[in-house]
Amino acid sequence: xxxxxxxxxxxxxxxxxxxxxxxxxxxxxxxxxxxxxxxxxxxxxxxxxxxxxxxxxxxxxxxxxxxxxxxxxxxxxxxxxxxxxxxxxxxxxxxxxxxxxxxxxxxxxxxxxxxx
Amino acid sequence: xxxxxxxxxxxxxxxxxxxxxxxxxxxxxxxxxxxxxxxxxxxxxxxxxxxxxxxxxxxxxxxxxxxxxxxxxxxxxxxxxxxxxxxxxxxxxxxxxxxxxxxxxxxxxx
Numbered sequence: 001x002x003x004x005x006x007x008x009x010x011x012x013x014x015x016x017x018x019x020x021x022x023x024x025x026x027x028x029x030x031x032x033x034x035x036x037x038x039x040x041x042x043x044x045x046x047x048x049x050x051x052x053x054x055x056x057x058x059x060x061x062x063x064x065x066x067x068x069x070x071x072x073x074x075x076x077x078x079x080x081x082x083x084x085x086x087x088x089x090x091x092x093x094x095x096x097x098x099x100x101x102x103x104x105x106x107x108x109x110x111x112x113x114x115x116x
Numbered sequence: 117x118x119x120x121x122x123x124x125x126x127x128x129x130x131x132x133x134x135x136x137x138x139x140x141x142x143x144x145x146x147x148x149x150x151x152x153x154x155x156x157x158x159x160x161x162x163x164x165x166x167x168x169x170x171x172x173x174x175x176x177x178x179x180x181x182x183x184x185x186x187x188x189x190x191x192x193x194x195x196x197x198x199x200x201x202x203x204x205x206x207x208x209x210x211x212x213x214x215x216x217x218x219x220x221x222x223x224x225x226x
Contacts, residue, residue: 102152102167
């Protein structure tokens with residue numbers, strides 16, 4: 001059974017940092033491109049970032065470029081998202097998902113709240 | 117990286133068919149056949165319904181179908197059922213090696 005389990009969310013002050021993790025199982029993680037997608041409360045899905053299978057190539061949405069960093073540890077079957085200089089508008093549920101090119105597996109999401 | 121354009125809401129009666137449009141540009145929808153559609157019920161995780169414009173994953177009802185013409189992709193749901201009431205999102209790969217979602221469409225089954 002495919003499982004993606006996110007962790008690391010929580011309440012953080014503006015300007016703060018947080019590191020999200022996504023533990024994968026049930027599929028070939030090391031051969032899969034992985035993504036982070038977020039959804040602000042009551043809003044739509046927004047693509048955040050992706051990393052290729054060996055971690056050598058990454059891409060980011062303009063809204064997070066320079067502040068967020070995606071990485072992976074294939075030995076641990078784990079995906080990460082390091083989030084720095086957090087803003088109120090980063091408040092959202094963050095999902096990890098597998099693609100390309102379609103997001104076929106999704107985690108349950110972890111809530112990040114940026115507030116003072 | 118502007119969001120793809122979807123209608124905010126659509127509605128239909130049980131048994132009817134509805135179509136949700138998803139309009140992009142030459143840099144996304146018009147560039148590749150990598151358009152996909154997702155269903156999301158309130159408080160739930162998005163579910164892949166259509167991939168690569170018109171393909172259904174295993175287990176998805178054949179009442180769901182997809183198509184594309186130029187810069188606009190479409191999701192059609194035939195024989196509407198109460199359980200189809202949900203939010204629907206389209207997504208496309210882009211020429212910038214990024215992905216973009218539509219703003220979402222709320223489907224109401226009357």
